[in-house]
Amino acid sequence: MSMENHGHHNHEEHHAHHDEHHHEEHWVTKYVFSMDHKTISRQFLITAVIMAVLAMLMSILFRLQLAWPGEKFAIINWMLGDKWGKDGILDPGMYMALVTIHGTVMVFMVLTGGLSGTFSNLLIPYQIGARDMASGFLNMLSYWFFFLSSVIMVSAFFIETGPASGGWTVYPPLSALPQAMEGSKLGMTLWLVSMSLFIVSSLLGGLNYIVTILNLRTKGMSMTRLPLTIWAFFVTAILGVLSFPVLLSAALLLIFDRSFGTSFYLSDIYIGGQALEQTGGSPILYQHLFWFLGHPEVYIIILPALGLTSEIISVNARKPIFGYRAMIGSIMAIGFLSFIVWGHHMYITGMNPFLGSVFVFTTLLIAIPSAVKAFNYITTLWKGNIRYTPAMLFAIGLVSTFISGGLTGIILADSALDIQVHDTYFVVAHFHIVMGVSAIFGMVAGVYHWYPKLFLRKMNNKLGYIHFILTFISAYGVFYPMHFLGLAGVPRRYYDNTAFPMFDNLVDVNVLITVFAILGALAQVFFLFNFFYSMFRGPKAEQNPWGANTLEWTTPMANIHGNWPGALPEVHRWPYDYSKPGVEADFVMQTVPLAEGEVDGGGH
Amino acid sequence: MIKFLVYVAIILTVVAVGYLVRVFELAQALKGKKQDITERDNKLMGRAMLGLLVFLFGFTIWQLVEYSDKLLPEAASISGAETDALLNFNFAIIWIVFVLTQFLLFWFSFKYYGRDNNRATYFPHSNKLEMIWTVIPAIVLAVIIIFGLKSWNNITAPAAAESTIVQLYSKQFDWTARYAGKDNVLGESNYKLITASNELGMDVNSPEGKDDIVVKNELHLPVNKEVEFKFNSRDVIHSAYFPHFRAQMNCVPGMTTMFHFTPTITTAEMRQKTGNDKFDYILLCNKICGNSHYNMQMTIIVETEEEYNKWLAEKKPFLAPTETAEAK
Numbered sequence: 001m002s003m004e005n006h007g008h009h010n011h012e013e014h015h016a017h018h019d020e021h022h023h024e025e026h027w028v029t030k031y032v033f034s035m036d037h038k039t040i041s042r043q044f045l046i047t048a049v050i051m052a053v054l055a056m057l058m059s060i061l062f063r064l065q066l067a068w069p070g071e072k073f074a075i076i077n078w079m080l081g082d083k084w085g086k087d088g089i090l091d092p093g094m095y096m097a098l099v100t101i102h103g104t105v106m107v108f109m110v111l112t113g114g115l116s117g118t119f120s121n122l123l124i125p126y127q128i129g130a131r132d133m134a135s136g137f138l139n140m141l142s143y144w145f146f147f148l149s150s151v152i153m154v155s156a157f158f159i160e161t162g163p164a165s166g167g168w169t170v171y172p173p174l175s176a177l178p179q180a181m182e183g184s185k186l187g188m189t190l191w192l193v194s195m196s197l198f199i200v201s202s203l204l205g206g207l208n209y210i211v212t213i214l215n216l217r218t219k220g221m222s223m224t225r226l227p228l229t230i231w232a233f234f235v236t237a238i239l240g241v242l243s244f245p246v247l248l249s250a251a252l253l254l255i256f257d258r259s260f261g262t263s264f265y266l267s268d269i270y271i272g273g274q275a276l277e278q279t280g281g282s283p284i285l286y287q288h289l290f291w292f293l294g295h296p297e298v299y300i301i302i303l304p305a306l307g308l309t310s311e312i313i314s315v316n317a318r319k320p321i322f323g324y325r326a327m328i329g330s331i332m333a334i335g336f337l338s339f340i341v342w343g344h345h346m347y348i349t350g351m352n353p354f355l356g357s358v359f360v361f362t363t364l365l366i367a368i369p370s371a372v373k374a375f376n377y378i379t380t381l382w383k384g385n386i387r388y389t390p391a392m393l394f395a396i397g398l399v400s401t402f403i404s405g406g407l408t409g410i411i412l413a414d415s416a417l418d419i420q421v422h423d424t425y426f427v428v429a430h431f432h433i434v435m436g437v438s439a440i441f442g443m444v445a446g447v448y449h450w451y452p453k454l455f456l457r458k459m460n461n462k463l464g465y466i467h468f469i470l471t472f473i474s475a476y477g478v479f480y481p482m483h484f485l486g487l488a489g490v491p492r493r494y495y496d497n498t499a500f501p502m503f504d505n506l507v508d509v510n511v512l513i514t515v516f517a518i519l520g521a522l523a524q525v526f527f528l529f530n531f532f533y534s535m536f537r538g539p540k541a542e543q544n545p546w547g548a549n550t551l552e553w554t555t556p557m558a559n560i561h562g563n564w565p566g567a568l569p570e571v572h573r574w575p576y577d578y579s580k581p582g583v584e585a586d587f588v589m590q591t592v593p594l595a596e597g598e599v600d601g602g603g604h
Numbered sequence: 605m606i607k608f609l610v611y612v613a614i615i616l617t618v619v620a621v622g623y624l625v626r627v628f629e630l631a632q633a634l635k636g637k638k639q640d641i642t643e644r645d646n647k648l649m650g651r652a653m654l655g656l657l658v659f660l661f662g663f664t665i666w667q668l669v670e671y672s673d674k675l676l677p678e679a680a681s682i683s684g685a686e687t688d689a690l691l692n693f694n695f696a697i698i699w700i701v702f703v704l705t706q707f708l709l710f711w712f713s714f715k716y717y718g719r720d721n722n723r724a725t726y727f728p729h730s731n732k733l734e735m736i737w738t739v740i741p742a743i744v745l746a747v748i749i750i751f752g753l754k755s756w757n758n759i760t761a762p763a764a765a766e767s768t769i770v771q772l773y774s775k776q777f778d779w780t781a782r783y784a785g786k787d788n789v790l791g792e793s794n795y796k797l798i799t800a801s802n803e804l805g806m807d808v809n810s811p812e813g814k815d816d817i818v819v820k821n822e823l824h825l826p827v828n829k830e831v832e833f834k835f836n837s838r839d840v841i842h843s844a845y846f847p848h849f850r851a852q853m854n855c856v857p858g859m860t861t862m863f864h865f866t867p868t869i870t871t872a873e874m875r876q877k878t879g880n881d882k883f884d885y886i887l888l889c890n891k892i893c894g895n896s897h898y899n900m901q902m903t904i905i906v907e908t909e910e911e912y913n914k915w916l917a918e919k920k921p922f923l924a925p926t927e928t929a930e931a932k
Contacts, residue, residue, distance in 0.1 A: 092895045166892060167892045173839065173840045173841065173857055174840040174841065174894065177839070180776065180839065180840055181894045267858025267859075268795045268838075269795065269838065269839055269857050270775075270798045270838045271776075271839040279858070281858065282859070283857065283858070284856060284859075317716070319724040319727065320727070322727065322728065322730075323728075323734050324729065325729070326734050348852050348853050348854055349861070350859065353756065353757070356760070357753050357756060357757070360749060360756065361749055361753075364745050364748060365745070367745055368741050371738075371741040372734065372741075375733075375737040377709075378708050378709050379727075379733065381709070381712040381716060382712050383716060383724060384716045384724045385718045385719065385722045385723060386646065386650070386718050387718045388645055388718070389641060396713050400706060400709055403701075403702070404702065407698045407701060408698070410694060410698060411695075414694065414756075415756045416690055416752050416755035416756040417687060417690060417691055417752070419759065419852050420691070420850045420851075422852055422890070423843060423845070423890045460625055461641060461645065462628070463625065465645075465649060469652060472656055476659075477663070480663060480664075481667060484667060484671040484674065487676070488676055489676050489847030489848075489888075491845065491888055491889075491890040493892045493898075494898035495898040496898050499898065499899040499901065500888070502847075502883075502886060509671065509674070525617075525618065525621075529621055533622065533625065537626075578726075579723050579724040579725070579726050580726050601728075
C-alpha cells in the first residue's frame with residue numbers, strides 16, 4: 001500500500017532506498033504488516049474498493065443475461081471463458097454463482113469489512129483522541145484475516161466446479177449436498193473457509209473497537225461527547241461480536257454435515273438416486289442460526305453509514321445534528337431490536353404462526369427509531385447553510401434511499417404480505433435500496449469527506465458532483481422498477497423468465513434496469529479515477545478543510561505514529577457546536593474550553 | 605474488432621478525463637482560485653437536488669402509469685383478496701410518508717443551500733418535535749401491526765375439516781401432486797421407499813393410501829372449495845409459490861408444512877377477465893434449488909366442481925390393485 005505520503009518519498013523510492021532507512025521502519029512493517037490504524041484503514045479501504053469493483057462487474061454480467069436472455073455477449077465469453085460463457089451466453093450455474101458471490105462480497109467484504117474496517121480504524125483513534133487502537137497487533141491480524149478471506153472468496157472462480165451458487169444465504173440442504181449442484185462442491189467449501197476467516201477478522205476488529213472506545217478516550221471525552229460516528233461504530237462492534245459467532249457455529253455445523261456425515265441440517269433426503277442415511281436434522285435450524293447473525297448484520301452494515309452521515313450532514317449544514325441524544329438512543333434501540341427480529345426472514349418456512357406474529361411486532365418496532373433518525377436528519381438540514389461537498393450530496397442521498405427502502409420494509413415485515421412478496425424482486429429492491437445503496441452512499445460520502453485524513457489530499461469536487469448525480473439516478477433507476485417486478489410475482493434468482501408466459505410483458509422492465517445498471521457502473525469510473533488520481537495529484541489538504549469540530553482535524557496533515565506530536569488533546573465540549581450564537585466562527589472545535597457561563601451539549 | 609474498439613474507447617475516455625481534470629485544475633490555479641466550494645457551487649447543487657426530487661417523483665408517476673397493467677390480476681382466492689386489501693392499505697400509508705419526507709428532504713436541501721453571508725440557525729434539539737415524530741410513527745405502526753396480524757391470523761388459521769387435502773411434493777426440478785382420494789386422508793410414505801416408479805415413496809401397505817391419486821404437470825382445483833396443501837420435499841428446500849392466489853409456503857425436506865386457500869375464480873373466468881385466452885395459473889418454485897430453479901413450474905387449473913370431479917374420476921389411484929407401477 002503505497003498511499004502514504006512519507007516525507008519526500010513515494011513508495012517506490014522508499015522501497016528502492018529502504019536500506020538507507022534502516023533506522024526507521026522497514027517498508028514491510030510500515031506498509032504491509034503495519035500496526036498503525038491509519039495504514040490498516042487504507043488497507044481495508046483499497047481492498048474493499050477492489051472487491052466492490054469485482055462484485056459490481058459480476059452484477060453487470062448477470063444483468064446482461066436478465067435483460068437479454070440468450071443473447072451473445074463477447075464480454076461474458078471474455079470474462080468467463082468457454083466453460084461458463086460459451087459463445088457469450090452465461091451458463092445457468094454460473095449465473096447463480098455470480099449472484100451468490102456478488103451478494104456475499106458486497107455484504108461482507110465491502111459493506112462489513114470495508115465500511116467498518118476502513119472508518120472504525122481511521123476514526124476511532126482519531127475522534128476519541130487516542131494514539132492508536134488498543135491492540136495494534138490484533139488490528140493487523142484483523143486486516144490480514146480479511147485479506148485472506150477475500151482472496152479465498154474470489155479464488156473460487158478459478159476452480160473447476162466454480163464458486164458457491166446457493167445464494168448468499170447458502171441454505172442447506174442445497175449447500176450441504178455436493179450432488180445437488182456443481183456450486184455445492186469445492187466452491188462451497190471455499191465459501192465456508194472464507195467466511196470463517198472473515199468472522200475471525202470481524203471479531204478481532206470488533207473487540208478492538210469496543211475496548212478502544214471504552215478505555216482510550218482522551219481527557220474530557222465522555223460518552224456523551226462522542227461524535228455520532230463513534231457511537232455508531234461502538235454499537236456496530238457490539239452487534240458484530242454478539243452475532244458473528246453464531247454464524248461461525250452455523251458454518252461449522254454445515255462443514256460437519258458436508259464433510260463428516262453428521263445430520264444437523266439434513267433429514268429424509270433422497271438425491272442422486274439414493275436415500276441418504278442422515279435423519280433427524282432440520283434445515284430450518286440453519287436458517288435460525290444464519291439470520292440470528294443475518295439480521296443484526298444489516299444493521300452492522302447500515303449503522304456505520306448512518307454514523308458517517310450524521311457527522312457529514314452536521315458539518316456541511318453548519319448546524320448541530322438535530323437531537324443528538326435521540327440519535328444515540330435510536331442507534332441503541334435499533335441495535336437492541338435487531339437481535340429479536342430475525343424470524344421475519346422465515347415467515348413462510350412453516351414456523352408457528354404465533355411466533356410469526358411476535359416477529360411482526362418486534363420488526364415493525366424498528367421503524368420507530370428509524371423514523372426518528374430520518375426526521376432528525378431532515379430537521380438538521382432545515383435552516384442550515386448547506387455546503388455541497390460531494391460527501392454532503394451522498395449523505396443526503398443516503399437519507400433519501402434509507403427512507404425509500406425503509407418504507408418498503410414495512411410491507412416485508414408484515415407477515416401476511418410477506419407471503420406474497422417473499423423471495424420476489426420486491427425483496428431484492430427493498431434490501432438493495434435500504435442497505436446496499438444507502439450503505440454504499442454512506443461509505444462513499446465517508447471517503448470524500450475523510451479523504452484528507454486518509455491520503456492528505458483532496459478529491460476533485462466537480463467529478464464528485466457528476467459521480468453523485470449519475471449514481472443517484474441510476475441507483476433508483478435500477479432498484480425502483482424491481483418493486484414492480486416483485487409485485488408482478490417475479491421470483492428472485494431466476495436465470496431466465498422466458499419459461500413463464502406470465503412474465504412476457506415485463507421484458508422491458510428488465511432492459512430498463514440493466515441499462516441503468518450499466519450507467520451506474522460507468523458512473524463509478526468518475527469515482528475510481530478521482531480516488532486514485534487524487535492520491536498522487538490531488539491538491540494538498542489544509543489541516544481542517546471542512547471547518548469541523550472533531551479531534552481528527554486537530555492532528556497535523558501528516559501520517560505520524562501516535563497521531564498527535566505532543567500531548568493528547570483535551571476535550572471540553574460536545575462535537576456539534578456549529579453556528580453557535582455568540583461565537584463568531586461558525587464552528588467551535590471540541591478542544592476549545594467552554595466560555596464562562598456557556599453550557600455544553602445541545603444547550604439544555 | 606468491436607471489442608478492440610470498445611477497449612480503446614474506454615482507455616481513451618479515462619485518459620481524456622484525466623487531462624480534462626488537469627487542464628481544469630491548471631485553469632483554476634491560474635485564476636488564483638482555490639479548489640474550494642463556492643456559493644455558485646452550492647446554488648448549482650441545491651438546484652440539482654431539486655432536479656433529483658423532480659426525477660424521483662416523475663419516475664414514480666411514470667412507473668405507476670407504465671407498469672400498473674403489468675402487475676398480477678386480481679387475487680383469485682379469498683385470503684388473497686384480503687392480502688390485496690391489506691397491501692393497498694399499507695401502500696397508501698407508504699406513499700404518503702414517501703412523498704412527504706422526500707419532498708422535505710430535497711426541498712430543504714435546495715432552499716438552504718449555502719450562501720456566503722448567511723449563517724445556519726443553531727437548533728440542536730426540541731423535545732416537543734422529537735416526541736411528535738416518535739409518537740406519530742408509533743401510532744401508525746400500531747395500526748399497521750393490528751391490521752396485519754388480523755389478516756395473518758385469518759390466513760394461517762387451521763383449515764376447515766372438510767377441505768380437500770392435496771400433497772405437493774417437490775424435487776429438483778418438478779412438482780408432483782397427490783390427491784387424498786375418497787377418504788381425504790393421505791397414505792403413509794417414506795423417503796426410503798422411493799424408486800424410479802414410486803417417486804413419492806408411497807407405502808403400499810398403508811390402507812389410506814390405496815385411493816391416493818398422483819398427478820404431474822397439472823394441478824386441478826375446484827372453485828370455491830378450500831384446499832389444504834401439505835408440502836414435502838425430497839432433496840432440497842423448494843418453495844411453492846402461487847402468485848395469483850397470494851399464497852406461498854416452503855417445502856422442507858424432513859418435515860411437512862401446510863397452507864390452505866379457497867380459489868374463487870376459475871381459469872376460464874380469469875381468461876375472460878384478463879382478456880387473455882392463454883392465461884393459466886402457475887405454481888412456481890421460489891426458493892433457489894439448483895441450476896434449473898428458473899424452470900420448475902406446474903400449471904394450475906381451477907374449474908367448477910363438476911369439471912373437477914369428472915377429471916378426478918378419470919384418474920386411477922396410484923396404488924390401484926392392478927398396479928404395474930406404470931401410473932405416471
